Amino acid sequence: MSKKYKIKDIKLAPFGRKKISISEKEMPGLMELRKKYAKTKPLKGLRITGSLHMTVETAILIETLKMLGGDVRWASCNIFSTQDEAAAAIAKTNTPVFAWKGETLEEYWQCTLAALHFGKNLGPQLIVDDGGDATLLIHKGYELEEYYNQHKKLPKITATVEEEIIIEKLLRKFHKKNPNYWHTIVPKIIGVSEETTTGVLRLEQMETKDKLLFAAFNVNDSATKSKFDNLYGCRESLADGIKRSTEIMLAGKTVVVCGYGDVGKGCAQSMKSYGCKVIITEIDPICALQASMEGFPVKKIEDTLSEGNIFVTATGNRDVITLKHMKKMNDQAIVCNIGHFDNEIEMDALNKSNAKKEEIKPQYDCYTFPNGKQIFVLSEGRLVNLGSATGHASFVMSTSFSNQVLAQIFLAKNRPEIGLYKMPKYLDEEVANLHLKHLNADLTKLTKKQADYIDVDINGPFKKDDYRY
Ligand code: NAD
Ligand code: RBV
Numbered sequence: 001m002s003k004k005y006k007i008k009d010i011k012l013a014p015f016g017r018k019k020i021s022i023s024e025k026e027m028p029g030l031m032e033l034r035k036k037y038a039k040t041k042p043l044k045g046l047r048i049t050g051s052l053h054m055t056v057e058t059a060i061l062i063e064t065l066k067m068l069g070g071d072v073r074w075a076s077c078n079i080f081s082t083q084d085e086a087a088a089a090i091a092k093t094n095t096p097v098f099a100w101k102g103e104t105l106e107e108y109w110q111c112t113l114a115a116l117h118f119g120k121n122l123g124p125q126l127i128v129d130d131g132g133d134a135t136l137l138i139h140k141g142y143e144l145e146e147y148y149n150q151h152k153k154l155p156k157i158t159a160t161v162e163e164e165i166i167i168e169k170l171l172r173k174f175h176k177k178n179p180n181y182w183h184t185i186v187p188k189i190i191g192v193s194e195e196t197t198t199g200v201l202r203l204e205q206m207e208t209k210d211k212l213l214f215a216a217f218n219v220n221d222s223a224t225k226s227k228f229d230n231l232y233g234c235r236e237s238l239a240d241g242i243k244r245s246t247e248i249m250l251a252g253k254t255v256v257v258c259g260y261g262d263v264g265k266g267c268a269q270s271m272k273s274y275g276c277k278v279i280i281t282e283i284d285p286i287c288a289l290q291a292s293m294e295g296f297p298v299k300k301i302e303d304t305l306s307e308g309n310i311f312v313t314a315t316g317n318r319d320v321i322t323l324k325h326m327k328k329m330n331d332q333a334i335v336c337n338i339g340h341f342d343n344e345i346e347m348d349a350l351n352k353s354n355a356k357k358e359e360i361k362p363q364y365d366c367y368t369f370p371n372g373k374q375i376f377v378l379s380e381g382r383l384v385n386l387g388s389a390t391g392h393a394s395f396v397m398s399t400s401f402s403n404q405v406l407a408q409i410f411l412a413k414n415r416p417e418i419g420l421y422k423m424p425k426y427l428d429e430e431v432a433n434l435h436l437k438h439l440n441a442d443l444t445k446l447t448k449k450q451a452d453y454i455d456v457d458i459n460g461p462f463k464k465d466d467y468r469y
Helices: 010-024 028-037 056-067 084-092 105-116 133-151 162-177 181-188 197-208 223-246 262-273 285-293 323-327 347-352 394-414 425-439 448-454
Strands: 047-051 071-075 126-129 191-194 215-218 254-258 277-281 310-313 333-337 356-361 364-368 374-378 420-422
Touching (some): 010 056, 028 056, 028 394, 028 425, 047 056, 047 105, 047 133, 056 071, 056 084, 056 394, 071 105, 105 133, 105 162, 126 133, 133 162, 133 181, 133 191, 191 197, 191 394, 197 215, 215 394, 223 333, 223 374, 223 394, 223 425, 254 262, 262 277, 262 310
Parallel strands (some): 047 071, 126 191, 191 215, 254 277, 310 333, 333 374
Antiparallel strands (some): 356 364, 364 374
């Protein structure tokens, strides 16, 4: 396959390059890893597919993987999350990239497939995934071939969800020209490193069912990922998404945050700091108790509908805000989601309901119910910080992406058996260390006596594996 790209506009490349140059200085972890591995090139000659929001930060990740020797192809993992100037800057360097802001679902899956297809019967050896869509397409393609090879015909499409039907159709079309593609490429796949909570859940489910076809690395559960990106990242980018689209005054509003995990905690803190009254919904008593101890009322969603002005889902679960809920909300309530997938809000049902939809501007829609009540939905229910703004700021993505790079090096070096792996604590601590200087933090050094007393090595790891931070 050629080194072609599919993006919005290559003329945006100089603007993208300016943003990349600024952000590089805010990504000290990635810059340090470039220095450390530029000579030995641990990813030398390895074909790497990325399916991760094509932002400025991701551009710097891509260029790091390339400097370490990787042969990289990229797609975004969401139809709205691409920064077109970042995609253009990457395309300009002759890196195949297939991503633009505002893809249709058909285009989205074609882009994912293009990123996975390096040429006739050449697929990736390593995958950087966010949410698991690249991994899903490979597994579904493989399954389809299994069926075909056994029955000498393709199975009927039984899916009922629009997106699943799109995937099935795409794979069938691809199968006609490339009948044994997935079986040829899978044995050469070393593994995938997964960025986010929802993607890790998918991997765990596959592992339990013995369905995983290659090794997988859980990047999300590094402390320097989920305890920073999910929490502090969302603490800033949620407000960015809401304000860029609606321009609303946050102070004084009542915000309902559904889910009080790492992301929900960041969202709740953020809204509180703006002077909002924050209400939490939770299903887990521990998280509900944490919310209560922070002074947040914990309620059932049904009991917040007449109070809330802004609703944010952050659960990684489905059907958290339903059409029934939306019908009962206050006039001009704002509804958005910051979890990985758009099924947290019943968007399908809303779109099929008798509410009239009107676009205010891209990723900002007004729905008017027959009784005249209006609600606003941001980014069509997809992650609001990436759809309505530009995602997390560079510094926190440097902690996440340093884990990604180390995970890719681990996979390349160790070629582990099929299974789900996590970052060893000493590397997690190393990622934190790479970022301390940038913030002028001065770490205390243990004495030998102190280290012995608390039973750790003087150079770390400083905590047991199950410490929760
Ligand atoms: P988490 O597991 O730490 O938190 C989710 C919380 O939601 C849990 O406490 C769970 O008990 C709760 N929950 C589940 N079902 C619920 C329901 N029906 N009602 C109320 N609460 C419910 O996960 P996380 O790391 O906080 O991630 C949440 C989502 O955000 C995932 O989809 C993740 O992939 C995504 N994420 C997005 C971004 C972003 O930039 N937009 C960043 C990090 C993670
Ligand atoms: N995320 N990426 C960005 N600016 O590139 N912002 C957020 C960015 C990632 C984050 O790591 C989270 O786990 C994932 O998006 C959810 O899809």
